[in-house]
Amino acid sequence: MEKITLELAYLYPTLLNIYGDKGNVLTLLYRCNAREIVLNITTIGLNESIDYERFDIYFMGGGQDQEQIIVSEDLQAKKNMIKSAIDSDAVFLGICGGYQLLGLYYKTNKGLELKGLEILDLYTIGGTKRMIGNVLCKELESNETIVGFENHSGRTYLGSSLKPLAKVIRGNGNNGEDGFEGVRYKNVFGTYLHGSLLPKNHMLADKIIKLALERKGFKMPEIVLDDLIESTAHKKACKLQY
Ligand code: GLN
Numbered sequence: 001m002e003k004i005t006l007e008l009a010y011l012y013p014t015l016l017n018i019y020g021d022k023g024n025v026l027t028l029l030y031r032c033n034a035r036e037i038v039l040n041i042t043t044i045g046l047n048e049s050i051d052y053e054r055f056d057i058y059f060m061g062g063g064q065d066q067e068q069i070i071v072s073e074d075l076q077a078k079k080n081m082i083k084s085a086i087d088s089d090a091v092f093l094g095i096c097g098g099y100q101l102l103g104l105y106y107k108t109n110k111g112l113e114l115k116g117l118e119i120l121d122l123y124t125i126g127g128t129k130r131m132i133g134n135v136l137c138k139e140l141e142s143n144e145t146i147v148g149f150e151n152h153s154g155r156t157y158l159g160s161s162l163k164p165l166a167k168v169i170r171g172n173g174n175n176g177e178d179g180f181e182g183v184r185y186k187n188v189f190g191t192y193l194h195g196s197l198l199p200k201n202h203m204l205a206d207k208i209i210k211l212a213l214e215r216k217g218f219k220m221p222e223i224v225l226d227d228l229i230e231s232t233a234h235k236k237a238c239k240l241q242y
Pocket of ligand 1: 018061063064068095096097098152153154155
């Protein structure tokens with residue numbers, strides 16, 4: 001029988017990749033392969049075009065303001081393709097800088113306004129104090145614990161039509177004010193959590209794979225993985241103090 005194949009677009013792997021963000025892609029690869037799903041990974045950098053119909057999953061990591069300036073400009077040419085992908089329920093995981101750029105704009109703490117993809121009704125304002133530490137939160141949809149590491153000066157505010165990804169138990173999350181973390185829209189997951197996110201939260205990795213499969217009319221294979229190491233990593237990370 002032919003294996004199920006998923007296509008992943010890894011956006012700006014050299015510019016946006018801090019605090020182990022690449023680990024998210026590796027986790028998806030590992031968990032797909034363990035279930036006999038082929039995950040093809042295509043890197044997409046500056047001046048490279050995207051065929052939105054080709055990809056099932058998009059990943060964009062975080063970065064320094066300096067890298068975000070370059071990416072913000074380049075993204076304008078990719079905007080329509082990424083919007084079409086998200087509108088057609090492709091799965092998108094954006095971490096920190098990658099999350100911020102899904103929104104309307106990111107105004108850095110030096111006053112520079114970086115244009116976002118304008119796909120999500122959210123905006124980000126850079127503050128003088130960085131929010132750095134281990135975050136513990138509960139996913140709103142499942143009430144499952146999500147854990148990760150944040151390091152950002154940007155404070156993100158969601159428009160009233162958008163739902164956050166999670167409720168913060170420990171740490172700052174979106175802005176350190178409203179008690180929420182990230183965003184969840186269609187099959188988009190935006191979050192401030194690096195560290196990396198998916199190796200520490202294998203349930204979330206599986207949710208991403210399941211959504212990508214279902215969109216193509218496939219079910220998640222009923223192969224049970226031995227998640228002893230993953231569960232141990234998750235539990236240990238949950239105990240880390242801010
Ligand atoms: N440069 C952005 C900020 O400071 C994003 C940082 C990140 O991706 N960790 O808010």
